[in-house]
Amino acid sequence: MLLADLQEDIGAAVVDSAIPGCASLLVGGDDPTRRFAIHSRHYAASLARSLVERFAATVWLAGSELVTHAAMEFVREHPPTRPCMAEYGEGFPAYLASCGGTRLPYLGQFATMDWHLGRMAIAVDTAPLQTLADGDPARLAGARLALQPGTEYVALDWSLDELITFYLSGQAPDRYVLRNETVWLELRGCRGELWLNRLTRGDYVFRQAVADGSTLGRAAQLAVGADDGFEPGRAMLAMLHAGLVTEVVQARGDES
Amino acid sequence: MATTRDWHDLTAERSGIGLRLPHLAEVVATRPPVGWFEIHPENFLANPHATELLLDLARDYPISIHTVGVSVGSAHGLDAAHLERFARLVERVNPFLVSGHLAWSTAHGQYLNDLLPLPYTDETLRLVADQLARVEDRLGRRYLLENPSTYVGFAHSTMTEVEFLNELVSRTGCRLLCDVSNVFVSGHNMGHDPYAYIDQLLSTAVGELHLGGFTPEEDEARPGETVLIDTHAERISDSVWPLYAHALRRLGDSPTLIEWDNDLPTLRQLVGEAARAEDVRSRAREVDRAAC
Numbered sequence: 001m002l003l004a005d006l007q008e009d010i011g012a013a014v015v016d017s018a019i020p021g022c023a024s025l026l027v028g029g030d031d032p033t034r035r036f037a038i039h040s041r042h043y044a045a046s047l048a049r050s051l052v053e054r055f056a057a058t059v060w061l062a063g064s065e066l067v068t069h070a071a072m073e074f075v076r077e078h079p080p081t082r083p084c085m086a087e088y089g090e091g092f093p094a095y096l097a098s099c100g101g102t103r104l105p106y107l108g109q110f111a112t113m114d115w116h117l118g119r120m121a122i123a124v125d126t127a128p129l130q131t132l133a134d135g136d137p138a139r140l141a142g143a144r145l146a147l148q149p150g151t152e153y154v155a156l157d158w159s160l161d162e163l164i165t166f167y168l169s170g171q172a173p174d175r176y177v178l179r180n181e182t183v184w185l186e187l188r189g190c191r192g193e194l195w196l197n198r199l200t201r202g203d204y205v206f207r208q209a210v211a212d213g214s215t216l217g218r219a220a221q222l223a224v225g226a227d228d229g230f231e232p233g234r235a236m237l238a239m240l241h242a243g244l245v246t247e248v249v250q251a252r253g254d255e256s
Numbered sequence: 257m258a259t260t261r262d263w264h265d266l267t268a269e270r271s272g273i274g275l276r277l278p279h280l281a282e283v284v285a286t287r288p289p290v291g292w293f294e295i296h297p298e299n300f301l302a303n304p305h306a307t308e309l310l311l312d313l314a315r316d317y318p319i320s321i322h323t324v325g326v327s328v329g330s331a332h333g334l335d336a337a338h339l340e341r342f343a344r345l346v347e348r349v350n351p352f353l354v355s356g357h358l359a360w361s362t363a364h365g366q367y368l369n370d371l372l373p374l375p376y377t378d379e380t381l382r383l384v385a386d387q388l389a390r391v392e393d394r395l396g397r398r399y400l401l402e403n404p405s406t407y408v409g410f411a412h413s414t415m416t417e418v419e420f421l422n423e424l425v426s427r428t429g430c431r432l433l434c435d436v437s438n439v440f441v442s443g444h445n446m447g448h449d450p451y452a453y454i455d456q457l458l459s460t461a462v463g464e465l466h467l468g469g470f471t472p473e474e475d476e477a478r479p480g481e482t483v484l485i486d487t488h489a490e491r492i493s494d495s496v497w498p499l500y501a502h503a504l505r506r507l508g509d510s511p512t513l514i515e516w517d518n519d520l521p522t523l524r525q526l527v528g529e530a531a532r533a534e535d536v537r538s539r540a541r542e543v544d545r546a547a548c
Contacts (some may be wrong), residue, residue, distance in 0.1 A: 037477055
């Protein structure tokens with residue numbers, strides 16, 4: 001049996017917790033397939049543990065049993081493709097939502113926030129721009145901006161930012177009624193510190209569009225379309241004052 | 257090959273410990289009395305904050321980089337993107353040692369998060385030699401290869417593990433990392449003599465030693481017996497220290513690392529394990545001096 005075929009067979013058996021087709025080639029004890037199962041157990045247990053640790057706030061909210069069960073299933077259906085475990089699990093919130101969706105319809109959005117906050121916490125800020133004065137004002141509408149690495153924008157259908165703040169602060173009230181409301185949220189993080197900022201709809205659309213690579217002109221257009229009261233100049237200044245902008249990455253005079 | 261800072265005087269005297277993320281902030285703040293730290297690059301590549309702290313530590317301590325994600329035994333090829341990220345971290349940290357495993361962990365774009373066993377055949381030897389050369393070419397420095405802990409082997413292997421490693425050294429001139437605990441674990445599980453394994457290993461090729469804890473479990477493949485699982489979740493077994501002393505005498509006094517990856521103890525406990533390794537090394541040196 002060629003090594004490539006052997007590894008394909010073994011890899012599939014590890015993920016599926018199955019006996020490999022090449023079982024007759026294995027040696028180790030009286031029943032080597034029992035020994036082989038050590039690898040399958042390690043695969044499932046180590047990855048599930050990694051997800052449970054990665055989604056600690058979600059475990060706090062939904063309980064260990066639900067999250068661990070979903071994690072065990074997830075690792076079988078969605079093996080990692082890269083060896084950095086910090087990058088594994090982006091698809092887990094959606095998977096979790098499908099598992100706990102009936103009982104906790106907000107679980108997917110909460111886990112998405114948990115995922116982003118995990119990434120924000122390990123981000124490192126770079127020196128922010130204080131002004132855009134160095135750029136050509138005539139071409140500002142065509143400029144694209146780079147934002148701090150630890151920045152993410154999420155729209156929520158519940159007041160989940162309050163809920164996750166209880167987890168982060170370790171101070172939860174005895175009773176809390178989750179409100180079904182739209183929340184436009186900016187998540188910021190740097191060197192272990194986290195901030196959750198509620199935004200107006202206009203500011204949210206503007207900042208998210210800028211973060212996604214739109215020109216300032218296009219981002220302002222989208223924001224005005226979403227919020228009649230949106231003021232581009234004020235919004236741009238607020239981003240600069242918040243230390244969000246790190247670089248003017250591109251400027252094209254013909255874009256708006 | 258790239259030059260590295262001359263940390264050898266320091267590493268000759270002091271043992272190192274595996275630096276895992278939960279201890280990172282405490283290590284940065286307290287600068288504990290250990291000779292050096294080993295890190296897994298996979299914990300740092302996606303973590304800019306941890307990398308920043310690591311680079312700070314690297315100014316004061318020798319760092320060893322030990323990858324669990326470069327799969328030199330994978331018949332489906334190396335993960336070129338991961339090798340590139342790994343190599344860039346190596347360039348930034350400038351470690352005194354770089355190492356990985358004689359194992360495979362990727363197949364068809366899936367990362368299996370385990371160090372899976374290889375059959376010891378000519379085909380495997382050619383593959384590992386070729387991929388090891390590619391890794392060393394990209395890194396521009398030596399990449400020490402570690403012996404695995406084993407639960408199963410392959411009936412079609414044409415050589416033993418130690419014969420395979422020695423042949424690899426003969427063909428490629430590569431350097432080895434001898435994990436003494438893995439030798440013990442594999443010997444117990446597969447029924448070979450760990451002392452004989454150490455005796456057979458090409459001593460001139462060994463550039464580093466590892467010690468890690470293992471966990472005995474009931475062996476479902478041998479009812480009534482135990483199988484040793486390489487968990488790195490316990491203290492070094494009392495059974496392994498004499499084998500370590502034997503390895504020091506037989507293989508030479510190489511930098512030694514205490515590995516503890518799961519159910520992490522306090523940093524103080526970990527430093528205590530490193531101190532115990534230093535005691536064993538001191539006694540081994542005294543025996544050597546007496547023999548002269």
